[in-house]
Amino acid sequence: MAHTPSELIVLIAGPTASGKSAAALRLADALDGEIVNADAMQVYRDLRTLTARPDEAEEAQAPHHLYGVLDGAERCSAGRWARLAARVIDEIRGRGRVPIVVGGTGLYFKALTEGLSPMPDVPEDIRGQGNRLFDAVGAAAFRQAVLSRDPGMAHLEENDRQRLIRAWEVHEATGTPLSAWQGQPREAVVSGEFRPAVLQPPRDALYARCDQRLEQMLQRDALNEVRALLARKLDPSLPVMKSLGVPEFAAHLAGELPLDEALALAQQNTRRFAKRQMTWFRGQEPGWPVFETADDLVEDLLSASS
Template identity: 85%
Template sequence: MAHTPLELIVLIAGPTASGKSAAALEIAKALDGEIVNADAMQVYRDLRILTARPDAAEEAQAPHHLYGVLDGAERCSAGRWARMAAKAIGEIRGRGRVPIVVGGTGLYFKALTDGLSPMPDVPEEVREQGNRLFDGVGAAAFRKEVLSRDPGMAHLKENDRQRLIRAWEVHEGTGTPLSDWQKQPREAVVSGDFRPAVLQPPREALYANCDRRLDLMLERDALKEVRDLLARKLDPSLPVMKSLGVPEFAAHLAGELPLDEALALAQQNTRRFAKRQMTWFRGQALDWPVFETPEKLVSHFVMK
Protein backbone atom coordinates (compact mmCIF):
# COMPACT_ATOMS: atom_id res chain seq x y z
CA MET A 1 0.00 0.00 0.00
CA ALA A 2 1.12 3.55 -0.66
CA HIS A 3 0.14 4.84 2.78
CA THR A 4 2.50 5.06 5.72
CA PRO A 5 1.70 3.15 8.91
CA LEU A 6 1.14 6.43 10.74
CA GLU A 7 -1.84 7.23 8.49
CA LEU A 8 -3.38 3.83 7.92
CA ILE A 9 -6.04 2.20 10.11
CA VAL A 10 -7.35 -1.08 8.70
CA LEU A 11 -10.92 -1.99 9.69
CA ILE A 12 -12.13 -5.56 9.18
CA ALA A 13 -15.75 -6.25 10.06
CA GLY A 14 -17.98 -9.25 9.59
CA PRO A 15 -20.38 -11.67 11.23
CA THR A 16 -19.36 -14.31 13.72
CA ALA A 17 -17.58 -17.37 12.30
CA SER A 18 -16.78 -15.60 9.02
CA GLY A 19 -13.02 -16.07 9.32
CA LYS A 20 -12.22 -12.39 9.88
CA SER A 21 -9.82 -12.98 12.79
CA ALA A 22 -7.64 -15.31 10.74
CA ALA A 23 -7.71 -12.82 7.87
CA ALA A 24 -6.69 -10.00 10.21
CA LEU A 25 -3.76 -12.08 11.41
CA GLU A 26 -2.51 -12.64 7.85
CA ILE A 27 -2.82 -8.91 7.13
CA ALA A 28 -1.00 -8.05 10.35
CA LYS A 29 1.91 -10.30 9.42
CA ALA A 30 2.09 -8.83 5.92
CA LEU A 31 1.80 -5.17 6.92
CA ASP A 32 3.79 -5.27 10.17
CA GLY A 33 0.57 -4.62 12.05
CA GLU A 34 -0.99 -5.12 15.45
CA ILE A 35 -4.55 -6.30 16.00
CA VAL A 36 -7.20 -4.43 18.00
CA ASN A 37 -10.36 -6.26 19.04
CA ALA A 38 -13.76 -4.79 18.08
CA ASP A 39 -15.96 -7.59 19.40
CA ALA A 40 -18.20 -6.74 22.34
CA MET A 41 -17.86 -10.17 23.97
CA GLN A 42 -14.16 -10.77 23.35
CA VAL A 43 -13.28 -7.85 25.63
CA TYR A 44 -14.25 -10.05 28.59
CA ARG A 45 -11.71 -12.47 30.02
CA ASP A 46 -14.22 -15.05 31.30
CA LEU A 47 -15.15 -16.74 28.01
CA ARG A 48 -12.06 -17.32 25.91
CA ILE A 49 -13.41 -20.48 24.27
CA LEU A 50 -17.06 -19.51 23.86
CA THR A 51 -16.29 -16.10 22.34
CA ALA A 52 -13.61 -17.57 20.03
CA ARG A 53 -10.85 -15.30 21.25
CA PRO A 54 -7.47 -15.83 19.59
CA ASP A 55 -5.44 -18.58 21.23
CA ALA A 56 -1.85 -18.35 22.46
CA ALA A 57 -0.39 -19.55 19.16
CA GLU A 58 -2.28 -16.87 17.23
CA GLU A 59 -1.34 -14.17 19.71
CA ALA A 60 2.31 -15.14 19.32
CA GLN A 61 2.21 -14.31 15.60
CA ALA A 62 1.23 -10.63 16.07
CA PRO A 63 0.45 -8.38 19.04
CA HIS A 64 -3.24 -8.43 20.05
CA HIS A 65 -5.02 -5.70 22.03
CA LEU A 66 -8.33 -5.39 23.93
CA TYR A 67 -8.91 -9.13 24.17
CA GLY A 68 -9.92 -10.32 27.63
CA VAL A 69 -9.15 -6.96 29.21
CA LEU A 70 -12.35 -6.56 31.27
CA ASP A 71 -13.85 -8.65 34.00
CA GLY A 72 -17.25 -10.18 33.32
CA ALA A 73 -18.69 -8.11 36.17
CA GLU A 74 -18.12 -4.95 34.10
CA ARG A 75 -20.15 -3.41 31.28
CA CYS A 76 -18.46 -2.18 28.10
CA SER A 77 -20.26 0.46 26.05
CA ALA A 78 -19.31 1.56 22.55
CA GLY A 79 -17.94 4.77 24.04
CA ARG A 80 -15.76 2.97 26.56
CA TRP A 81 -14.45 0.64 23.88
CA ALA A 82 -13.75 3.50 21.45
CA ARG A 83 -11.65 5.31 24.03
CA MET A 84 -9.68 2.14 24.80
CA ALA A 85 -9.24 1.48 21.08
CA ALA A 86 -8.05 5.03 20.41
CA LYS A 87 -5.40 4.62 23.11
CA ALA A 88 -4.27 1.29 21.68
CA ILE A 89 -4.17 2.70 18.14
CA GLY A 90 -2.06 5.65 19.32
CA GLU A 91 0.42 3.30 20.96
CA ILE A 92 0.60 1.08 17.87
CA ARG A 93 1.26 4.12 15.69
CA GLY A 94 3.92 5.22 18.14
CA ARG A 95 5.76 2.01 17.38
CA GLY A 96 5.49 2.74 13.65
CA ARG A 97 3.14 -0.17 13.03
CA VAL A 98 -0.29 -0.54 11.39
CA PRO A 99 -3.40 -0.82 13.59
CA ILE A 100 -5.77 -3.52 12.34
CA VAL A 101 -9.18 -3.31 14.02
CA VAL A 102 -11.23 -6.49 13.67
CA GLY A 103 -14.59 -7.60 15.03
CA GLY A 104 -18.28 -7.98 14.54
CA THR A 105 -19.74 -5.23 16.70
CA GLY A 106 -20.97 -2.61 14.27
CA LEU A 107 -21.58 0.06 16.89
CA TYR A 108 -17.93 -0.16 17.94
CA PHE A 109 -16.77 0.58 14.40
CA LYS A 110 -19.30 3.41 14.14
CA ALA A 111 -18.03 4.98 17.36
CA LEU A 112 -14.44 4.77 16.10
CA THR A 113 -15.07 6.22 12.65
CA ASP A 114 -17.87 8.71 13.43
CA GLY A 115 -16.82 9.82 16.90
CA LEU A 116 -18.80 10.05 20.13
CA SER A 117 -21.50 12.39 21.37
CA PRO A 118 -20.05 14.47 24.22
CA MET A 119 -21.43 13.04 27.43
CA PRO A 120 -20.17 13.05 31.03
CA ASP A 121 -19.52 9.79 32.80
CA VAL A 122 -22.38 8.41 34.87
CA PRO A 123 -21.44 7.06 38.32
CA GLU A 124 -21.63 3.30 38.68
CA GLU A 125 -24.06 3.61 41.58
CA VAL A 126 -26.56 5.36 39.29
CA ARG A 127 -26.27 2.50 36.79
CA GLU A 128 -26.85 -0.03 39.56
CA GLN A 129 -29.88 1.95 40.72
CA GLY A 130 -31.30 1.77 37.21
CA ASN A 131 -30.84 -2.00 37.09
CA ARG A 132 -32.57 -2.43 40.43
CA LEU A 133 -35.47 -0.23 39.31
CA PHE A 134 -35.87 -2.17 36.07
CA ASP A 135 -35.99 -5.44 38.00
CA GLY A 136 -38.36 -3.99 40.57
CA VAL A 137 -41.01 -2.44 38.35
CA GLY A 138 -40.66 -4.56 35.21
CA ALA A 139 -39.85 -3.71 31.59
CA ALA A 140 -43.14 -2.02 30.66
CA ALA A 141 -43.24 0.33 33.66
CA PHE A 142 -39.54 1.11 33.34
CA ARG A 143 -39.92 2.02 29.66
CA LYS A 144 -42.84 4.29 30.58
CA GLU A 145 -40.63 6.01 33.16
CA VAL A 146 -37.84 6.46 30.60
CA LEU A 147 -40.22 8.03 28.07
CA SER A 148 -41.58 10.42 30.70
CA ARG A 149 -38.03 11.69 31.11
CA ASP A 150 -36.93 11.40 27.48
CA PRO A 151 -39.64 11.08 24.79
CA GLY A 152 -36.85 10.84 22.21
CA MET A 153 -36.32 7.24 23.34
CA ALA A 154 -39.72 6.11 22.05
CA HIS A 155 -38.01 3.87 19.49
CA LEU A 156 -36.69 1.62 22.27
CA LYS A 157 -38.65 -1.58 22.86
CA GLU A 158 -39.48 -3.07 26.24
CA ASN A 159 -36.97 -5.89 25.77
CA ASP A 160 -34.09 -3.50 25.04
CA ARG A 161 -33.01 -3.50 28.67
CA GLN A 162 -29.49 -2.21 28.15
CA ARG A 163 -30.46 0.88 26.14
CA LEU A 164 -33.47 1.66 28.34
CA ILE A 165 -31.29 1.62 31.42
CA ARG A 166 -28.69 3.71 29.60
CA ALA A 167 -31.33 6.35 28.78
CA TRP A 168 -32.57 6.34 32.38
CA GLU A 169 -29.13 6.57 33.94
CA VAL A 170 -27.97 9.42 31.68
CA HIS A 171 -30.99 11.52 32.61
CA GLU A 172 -30.69 10.56 36.26
CA GLY A 173 -26.96 11.23 36.38
CA THR A 174 -26.78 14.41 34.28
CA GLY A 175 -30.25 15.94 34.37
CA THR A 176 -30.23 16.02 30.56
CA PRO A 177 -32.05 13.51 28.32
CA LEU A 178 -29.88 11.11 26.37
CA SER A 179 -31.55 12.21 23.12
CA ASP A 180 -30.36 15.76 23.77
CA TRP A 181 -26.79 14.58 24.30
CA GLN A 182 -26.99 12.57 21.08
CA LYS A 183 -27.99 15.65 19.08
CA GLN A 184 -24.72 17.39 19.90
CA PRO A 185 -21.87 17.23 17.37
CA ARG A 186 -19.80 14.08 17.67
CA GLU A 187 -16.22 14.36 18.86
CA ALA A 188 -13.59 12.32 17.05
CA VAL A 189 -11.72 9.77 19.14
CA VAL A 190 -9.07 9.02 16.52
CA SER A 191 -8.15 10.29 13.07
CA GLY A 192 -6.45 8.55 10.18
CA ASP A 193 -6.85 6.93 6.82
CA PHE A 194 -9.57 4.38 7.58
CA ARG A 195 -9.40 1.47 5.16
CA PRO A 196 -12.47 -0.71 5.84
CA ALA A 197 -13.70 -4.01 4.51
CA VAL A 198 -16.48 -6.45 5.36
CA LEU A 199 -15.99 -10.21 5.22
CA GLN A 200 -19.36 -11.76 4.37
CA PRO A 201 -19.33 -15.38 3.19
CA PRO A 202 -22.34 -16.89 1.43
CA ARG A 203 -25.09 -17.46 3.99
CA GLU A 204 -25.15 -21.25 3.88
CA ALA A 205 -21.38 -21.47 4.29
CA LEU A 206 -21.49 -19.02 7.17
CA TYR A 207 -24.25 -20.93 8.93
CA ALA A 208 -22.29 -24.16 8.55
CA ASN A 209 -19.27 -22.44 10.10
CA CYS A 210 -21.42 -21.28 13.03
CA ASP A 211 -22.60 -24.82 13.69
CA ARG A 212 -19.14 -26.35 13.33
CA ARG A 213 -17.58 -23.75 15.62
CA LEU A 214 -19.95 -24.58 18.47
CA ASP A 215 -19.23 -28.30 18.06
CA LEU A 216 -15.53 -27.54 18.41
CA MET A 217 -16.14 -25.30 21.42
CA LEU A 218 -17.81 -28.16 23.25
CA GLU A 219 -14.81 -30.38 22.46
CA ARG A 220 -12.57 -27.69 23.97
CA ASP A 221 -14.64 -27.73 27.20
CA ALA A 222 -16.83 -24.69 26.75
CA LEU A 223 -19.17 -26.23 29.31
CA LYS A 224 -16.54 -25.82 32.03
CA GLU A 225 -16.16 -22.18 31.01
CA VAL A 226 -19.89 -21.62 31.43
CA ARG A 227 -19.92 -23.55 34.72
CA ASP A 228 -17.10 -21.37 36.07
CA LEU A 229 -18.93 -18.22 34.95
CA LEU A 230 -22.16 -19.30 36.64
CA ALA A 231 -20.25 -20.02 39.84
CA ARG A 232 -19.47 -16.31 40.09
CA LYS A 233 -23.21 -15.57 40.52
CA LEU A 234 -23.01 -12.40 38.43
CA ASP A 235 -25.94 -10.13 37.65
CA PRO A 236 -27.90 -11.91 34.89
CA SER A 237 -28.30 -8.58 33.06
CA LEU A 238 -24.55 -8.24 32.45
CA PRO A 239 -23.47 -8.55 28.81
CA VAL A 240 -21.20 -11.52 29.48
CA MET A 241 -24.17 -13.49 30.82
CA LYS A 242 -25.94 -13.07 27.48
CA SER A 243 -23.00 -14.10 25.33
CA LEU A 244 -23.83 -16.63 22.61
CA GLY A 245 -23.99 -20.08 24.15
CA VAL A 246 -24.13 -19.01 27.78
CA PRO A 247 -27.93 -19.08 28.30
CA GLU A 248 -28.29 -22.33 26.37
CA PHE A 249 -25.48 -24.22 28.09
CA ALA A 250 -26.48 -22.74 31.45
CA ALA A 251 -29.92 -24.29 30.91
CA HIS A 252 -28.24 -27.65 30.28
CA LEU A 253 -26.10 -27.37 33.41
CA ALA A 254 -29.23 -26.57 35.40
CA GLY A 255 -30.82 -29.79 34.15
CA GLU A 256 -33.38 -27.97 32.01
CA LEU A 257 -32.14 -29.14 28.59
CA PRO A 258 -30.30 -32.21 27.27
CA LEU A 259 -26.90 -31.30 25.87
CA ASP A 260 -27.87 -32.02 22.27
CA GLU A 261 -30.88 -29.69 22.55
CA ALA A 262 -28.80 -26.98 24.22
CA LEU A 263 -26.23 -27.25 21.44
CA ALA A 264 -28.88 -27.10 18.72
CA LEU A 265 -30.44 -24.04 20.34
CA ALA A 266 -27.07 -22.33 20.69
CA GLN A 267 -26.34 -23.03 17.03
CA GLN A 268 -29.72 -21.66 15.98
CA ASN A 269 -29.26 -18.47 18.02
CA THR A 270 -25.74 -18.03 16.67
CA ARG A 271 -27.01 -18.28 13.09
CA ARG A 272 -29.70 -15.72 13.86
CA PHE A 273 -27.12 -13.41 15.39
CA ALA A 274 -24.89 -13.74 12.33
CA LYS A 275 -27.86 -12.84 10.15
CA ARG A 276 -28.50 -9.69 12.22
CA GLN A 277 -24.85 -8.73 11.91
CA MET A 278 -24.97 -9.09 8.13
CA THR A 279 -28.11 -6.98 8.01
CA TRP A 280 -26.48 -4.27 10.11
CA PHE A 281 -23.37 -4.05 7.95
CA ARG A 282 -25.44 -3.94 4.76
CA GLY A 283 -27.46 -1.04 6.14
CA GLN A 284 -24.75 0.92 7.94
CA ALA A 285 -21.46 0.22 6.16
CA LEU A 286 -22.78 1.12 2.73
CA ASP A 287 -19.47 2.15 1.19
CA TRP A 288 -17.33 -0.62 2.69
CA PRO A 289 -16.05 -3.14 0.14
CA VAL A 290 -17.45 -6.64 0.74
CA PHE A 291 -15.54 -9.90 0.24
CA GLU A 292 -16.91 -13.43 0.30
CA THR A 293 -13.70 -15.21 1.32
CA PRO A 294 -10.86 -14.43 3.74
CA GLU A 295 -8.38 -14.96 0.88
CA LYS A 296 -9.96 -12.22 -1.25
CA LEU A 297 -10.08 -9.86 1.71
CA VAL A 298 -6.42 -10.44 2.54
CA SER A 299 -5.44 -9.87 -1.10
CA HIS A 300 -7.33 -6.56 -1.09
CA PHE A 301 -4.95 -5.20 1.54
CA VAL A 302 -1.75 -7.09 0.90
CA MET A 303 -1.48 -7.10 -2.91
CA LYS A 304 -1.93 -3.34 -3.45
Protein backbone atom coordinates (compact mmCIF):
# COMPACT_ATOMS: atom_id res chain seq x y z
CA MET A 1 0.00 0.00 0.00
CA ALA A 2 1.45 3.37 -1.01
CA HIS A 3 1.45 6.28 1.40
CA THR A 4 1.75 9.97 0.79
CA PRO A 5 4.65 11.67 2.61
CA SER A 6 2.20 13.74 4.63
CA GLU A 7 0.73 10.68 6.39
CA LEU A 8 3.58 8.17 6.52
CA ILE A 9 5.47 7.62 9.80
CA VAL A 10 8.25 5.05 9.60
CA LEU A 11 9.11 3.19 12.81
CA ILE A 12 12.39 1.27 13.16
CA ALA A 13 12.67 -0.62 16.44
CA GLY A 14 15.04 -3.25 17.75
CA PRO A 15 17.62 -4.14 20.37
CA THR A 16 20.78 -2.20 21.09
CA ALA A 17 23.64 -2.61 18.57
CA SER A 18 21.34 -4.06 15.91
CA GLY A 19 22.19 -1.43 13.28
CA LYS A 20 18.99 0.63 13.50
CA SER A 21 20.67 4.01 13.15
CA ALA A 22 22.46 3.06 9.93
CA ALA A 23 19.21 1.72 8.48
CA ALA A 24 17.43 4.93 9.42
CA LEU A 25 20.08 7.00 7.62
CA ARG A 26 19.64 4.97 4.45
CA LEU A 27 15.88 5.43 4.59
CA ALA A 28 16.19 9.13 5.30
CA ASP A 29 18.27 9.51 2.16
CA ALA A 30 15.86 7.47 0.03
CA LEU A 31 12.62 8.94 1.39
CA ASP A 32 13.70 12.55 1.97
CA GLY A 33 13.22 11.87 5.66
CA GLU A 34 14.24 13.20 9.04
CA ILE A 35 15.20 10.99 11.98
CA VAL A 36 13.49 11.10 15.38
CA ASN A 37 15.09 9.42 18.39
CA ALA A 38 13.10 6.80 20.35
CA ASP A 39 15.84 5.70 22.73
CA ALA A 40 15.35 6.55 26.39
CA MET A 41 19.05 7.19 27.06
CA GLN A 42 19.87 9.08 23.87
CA VAL A 43 17.48 11.88 24.82
CA TYR A 44 20.07 12.99 27.39
CA ARG A 45 23.00 15.17 26.39
CA ASP A 46 25.35 13.36 28.76
CA LEU A 47 27.10 10.19 27.61
CA ARG A 48 27.08 10.76 23.86
CA THR A 49 29.59 7.97 23.26
CA LEU A 50 28.33 5.49 25.84
CA THR A 51 24.71 5.72 24.64
CA ALA A 52 25.81 5.38 20.98
CA ARG A 53 24.19 8.62 19.89
CA PRO A 54 24.78 9.50 16.21
CA ASP A 55 28.06 11.32 15.70
CA GLU A 56 28.47 14.63 13.90
CA ALA A 57 29.14 12.98 10.53
CA GLU A 58 25.92 10.97 10.79
CA GLU A 59 23.94 14.01 11.89
CA ALA A 60 25.23 15.86 8.83
CA GLN A 61 23.68 13.24 6.52
CA ALA A 62 20.09 13.92 7.64
CA PRO A 63 18.28 16.08 10.20
CA HIS A 64 18.15 14.39 13.63
CA HIS A 65 15.68 15.23 16.40
CA LEU A 66 15.35 14.51 20.15
CA TYR A 67 18.97 13.46 20.56
CA GLY A 68 20.68 15.05 23.58
CA VAL A 69 17.80 17.44 24.23
CA LEU A 70 17.47 16.88 27.99
CA ASP A 71 19.91 17.30 30.84
CA GLY A 72 20.86 14.19 32.78
CA ALA A 73 19.30 15.73 35.90
CA GLU A 74 15.86 15.35 34.29
CA ARG A 75 13.55 12.36 33.95
CA CYS A 76 11.91 11.54 30.64
CA SER A 77 8.79 9.38 30.80
CA ALA A 78 7.20 7.72 27.80
CA GLY A 79 4.45 10.31 27.94
CA ARG A 80 6.84 13.24 27.94
CA TRP A 81 8.79 11.73 25.03
CA ALA A 82 5.62 10.99 23.03
CA ARG A 83 4.45 14.60 23.30
CA LEU A 84 7.85 15.88 22.22
CA ALA A 85 7.95 13.39 19.34
CA ALA A 86 4.43 14.25 18.18
CA ARG A 87 5.38 17.92 17.91
CA VAL A 88 8.54 17.10 15.96
CA ILE A 89 6.70 14.67 13.66
CA ASP A 90 4.10 17.31 12.81
CA GLU A 91 6.88 19.79 12.01
CA ILE A 92 8.65 17.28 9.75
CA ARG A 93 5.45 16.50 7.87
CA GLY A 94 4.78 20.20 7.60
CA ARG A 95 8.00 20.42 5.59
CA GLY A 96 6.73 17.69 3.27
CA ARG A 97 9.26 15.19 4.59
CA VAL A 98 8.97 11.71 6.14
CA PRO A 99 9.48 11.16 9.90
CA ILE A 100 11.64 8.11 10.63
CA VAL A 101 11.36 7.19 14.31
CA VAL A 102 14.20 4.92 15.44
CA GLY A 103 15.19 3.43 18.78
CA GLY A 104 14.98 0.56 21.20
CA THR A 105 12.59 1.81 23.88
CA GLY A 106 9.42 -0.18 23.40
CA LEU A 107 7.28 1.92 25.71
CA TYR A 108 8.09 5.00 23.63
CA PHE A 109 6.79 3.34 20.47
CA LYS A 110 3.72 2.09 22.33
CA ALA A 111 2.93 5.58 23.59
CA LEU A 112 3.30 7.01 20.09
CA THR A 113 1.20 4.40 18.29
CA GLU A 114 -1.45 3.68 20.94
CA GLY A 115 -1.74 7.05 22.64
CA LEU A 116 -1.52 8.02 26.30
CA SER A 117 -3.76 7.57 29.30
CA PRO A 118 -4.60 10.92 30.86
CA MET A 119 -1.99 11.31 33.58
CA PRO A 120 -1.44 14.08 36.13
CA ASP A 121 1.78 15.95 36.68
CA VAL A 122 3.46 15.07 39.96
CA PRO A 123 4.90 18.01 41.95
CA GLU A 124 8.67 17.86 42.36
CA ASP A 125 8.46 17.81 46.17
CA ILE A 126 6.33 14.66 46.09
CA ARG A 127 8.75 13.05 43.64
CA GLY A 128 11.51 13.66 46.13
CA GLN A 129 9.45 12.11 48.94
CA GLY A 130 8.98 8.91 46.91
CA ASN A 131 12.69 8.50 46.32
CA ARG A 132 13.57 9.16 49.96
CA LEU A 133 10.94 6.75 51.26
CA PHE A 134 12.13 4.00 48.92
CA ASP A 135 15.68 4.42 50.20
CA ALA A 136 14.57 4.59 53.82
CA VAL A 137 12.33 1.51 53.99
CA GLY A 138 13.81 -0.65 51.23
CA ALA A 139 12.36 -2.16 48.08
CA ALA A 140 10.17 -4.87 49.69
CA ALA A 141 8.46 -2.57 52.20
CA PHE A 142 8.02 0.18 49.61
CA ARG A 143 6.37 -2.27 47.20
CA GLN A 144 3.95 -3.33 49.95
CA ALA A 145 3.14 0.33 50.60
CA VAL A 146 2.36 0.78 46.92
CA LEU A 147 0.17 -2.33 46.77
CA SER A 148 -1.78 -1.27 49.85
CA ARG A 149 -2.78 1.85 47.92
CA ASP A 150 -3.00 0.32 44.46
CA PRO A 151 -3.40 -3.49 44.22
CA GLY A 152 -3.38 -3.05 40.44
CA MET A 153 0.39 -2.63 40.64
CA ALA A 154 0.93 -6.23 41.82
CA HIS A 155 2.73 -7.01 38.54
CA LEU A 156 5.60 -4.70 39.54
CA GLU A 157 8.58 -6.47 41.08
CA GLU A 158 10.69 -5.17 43.96
CA ASN A 159 13.57 -4.16 41.68
CA ASP A 160 11.32 -2.02 39.46
CA ARG A 161 12.16 1.08 41.45
CA GLN A 162 11.16 3.65 38.85
CA ARG A 163 7.63 2.33 38.27
CA LEU A 164 6.99 1.62 41.95
CA ILE A 165 7.93 5.19 42.82
CA ARG A 166 5.77 6.46 39.97
CA ALA A 167 2.75 4.54 41.33
CA TRP A 168 3.35 5.89 44.84
CA GLU A 169 3.78 9.45 43.55
CA VAL A 170 0.60 9.48 41.48
CA HIS A 171 -1.52 8.25 44.39
CA GLU A 172 0.15 10.68 46.78
CA ALA A 173 -0.40 13.61 44.42
CA THR A 174 -3.97 12.82 43.31
CA GLY A 175 -5.51 10.35 45.77
CA THR A 176 -6.31 8.15 42.75
CA PRO A 177 -4.42 4.90 42.04
CA LEU A 178 -2.15 4.85 39.02
CA SER A 179 -3.98 1.78 37.71
CA ALA A 180 -7.21 3.81 37.63
CA TRP A 181 -5.52 6.53 35.59
CA GLN A 182 -4.09 3.90 33.24
CA GLY A 183 -7.54 2.34 32.82
CA GLN A 184 -8.96 5.46 31.25
CA PRO A 185 -9.24 5.65 27.44
CA ARG A 186 -5.99 6.54 25.72
CA GLU A 187 -5.69 9.83 23.88
CA ALA A 188 -3.87 9.82 20.54
CA VAL A 189 -0.78 12.01 20.37
CA VAL A 190 -0.26 11.83 16.60
CA SER A 191 -2.19 10.62 13.57
CA GLY A 192 -0.81 8.98 10.48
CA GLU A 193 -0.02 5.71 8.74
CA PHE A 194 2.55 3.90 10.83
CA ARG A 195 4.94 1.65 8.93
CA PRO A 196 6.79 -0.37 11.60
CA ALA A 197 9.72 -2.76 11.37
CA VAL A 198 11.93 -4.52 13.90
CA LEU A 199 15.62 -5.05 13.13
CA GLN A 200 16.76 -8.16 14.95
CA PRO A 201 19.99 -9.84 13.82
CA PRO A 202 20.68 -13.45 14.83
CA ARG A 203 21.41 -13.59 18.55
CA ASP A 204 25.05 -14.64 18.35
CA ALA A 205 25.84 -11.87 15.87
CA LEU A 206 23.98 -9.32 17.97
CA TYR A 207 25.81 -10.29 21.14
CA ALA A 208 29.15 -10.04 19.35
CA ARG A 209 28.20 -6.53 18.20
CA CYS A 210 27.29 -5.55 21.76
CA ASP A 211 30.69 -6.70 23.01
CA GLN A 212 32.62 -5.05 20.19
CA ARG A 213 30.80 -1.75 20.50
CA LEU A 214 31.60 -1.42 24.20
CA GLU A 215 35.27 -2.10 23.48
CA GLN A 216 35.21 0.65 20.85
CA MET A 217 33.48 3.04 23.26
CA LEU A 218 36.26 2.52 25.77
CA GLN A 219 38.84 3.33 23.11
CA ARG A 220 37.10 6.65 22.61
CA ASP A 221 35.98 8.73 25.59
CA ALA A 222 33.38 6.59 27.37
CA LEU A 223 35.37 6.49 30.59
CA ASN A 224 35.78 10.25 30.63
CA GLU A 225 32.04 10.65 30.03
CA VAL A 226 31.28 8.54 33.09
CA ARG A 227 33.87 10.45 35.13
CA ALA A 228 32.24 13.77 34.15
CA LEU A 229 28.78 12.42 34.94
CA LEU A 230 29.86 11.24 38.39
CA ALA A 231 31.40 14.64 39.08
CA ARG A 232 27.94 16.15 38.80
CA LYS A 233 26.82 14.16 41.89
CA LEU A 234 23.36 13.57 40.48
CA ASP A 235 20.62 11.58 42.22
CA PRO A 236 21.61 7.91 41.67
CA SER A 237 17.97 7.05 40.93
CA LEU A 238 17.96 9.18 37.77
CA PRO A 239 17.65 7.21 34.51
CA VAL A 240 20.96 8.51 33.13
CA MET A 241 22.80 7.07 36.14
CA LYS A 242 21.56 3.59 35.22
CA SER A 243 22.54 3.79 31.57
CA LEU A 244 24.34 0.73 30.22
CA GLY A 245 27.98 0.90 31.27
CA VAL A 246 27.62 3.63 33.87
CA PRO A 247 27.41 1.46 37.04
CA GLU A 248 30.20 -0.83 35.83
CA PHE A 249 32.64 1.90 34.78
CA ALA A 250 31.75 3.94 37.85
CA ALA A 251 32.82 0.96 39.96
CA HIS A 252 36.13 0.92 38.10
CA LEU A 253 36.67 4.64 38.61
CA ALA A 254 35.98 4.14 42.32
CA GLY A 255 38.73 1.53 42.46
CA GLU A 256 36.29 -1.32 43.04
CA LEU A 257 36.84 -3.19 39.75
CA PRO A 258 39.75 -3.60 37.32
CA LEU A 259 38.92 -2.13 33.92
CA ASP A 260 38.81 -5.51 32.17
CA GLU A 261 36.31 -6.84 34.72
CA ALA A 262 34.19 -3.68 34.46
CA LEU A 263 34.15 -4.05 30.68
CA ALA A 264 33.21 -7.73 30.85
CA LEU A 265 30.37 -6.95 33.28
CA ALA A 266 29.11 -4.09 31.11
CA GLN A 267 29.17 -6.39 28.08
CA GLN A 268 27.24 -9.08 29.96
CA ASN A 269 24.60 -6.61 31.15
CA THR A 270 24.28 -5.15 27.64
CA ARG A 271 23.70 -8.61 26.17
CA ARG A 272 21.04 -9.26 28.79
CA PHE A 273 19.41 -5.93 28.03
CA ALA A 274 19.37 -6.74 24.29
CA LYS A 275 17.70 -10.06 25.07
CA ARG A 276 15.00 -8.29 27.11
CA GLN A 277 14.41 -5.86 24.26
CA MET A 278 13.94 -8.71 21.78
CA THR A 279 11.53 -10.43 24.15
CA TRP A 280 9.58 -7.19 24.64
CA PHE A 281 9.05 -6.48 20.94
CA ARG A 282 8.14 -10.10 20.26
CA GLY A 283 5.54 -10.08 23.04
CA GLN A 284 4.20 -6.52 22.83
CA GLU A 285 4.27 -5.92 19.07
CA PRO A 286 3.80 -9.37 17.54
CA GLY A 287 2.38 -7.92 14.32
CA TRP A 288 5.47 -5.86 13.51
CA PRO A 289 7.56 -7.45 10.75
CA VAL A 290 11.01 -8.62 11.89
CA PHE A 291 14.13 -8.46 9.72
CA GLU A 292 17.54 -10.00 10.39
CA THR A 293 19.44 -7.56 8.18
CA ALA A 294 19.28 -3.83 7.55
CA ASP A 295 19.26 -4.52 3.80
CA ASP A 296 16.04 -6.53 4.03
CA LEU A 297 14.41 -3.99 6.34
CA VAL A 298 15.26 -1.04 4.12
CA GLU A 299 14.16 -2.85 0.97
CA ASP A 300 10.83 -3.80 2.52
CA LEU A 301 10.08 -0.33 3.84
CA LEU A 302 11.01 1.30 0.55
CA SER A 303 8.83 -1.06 -1.47
CA ALA A 304 5.90 -0.48 0.88
CA SER A 305 6.34 3.28 0.79
CA SER A 306 6.56 3.65 -2.98
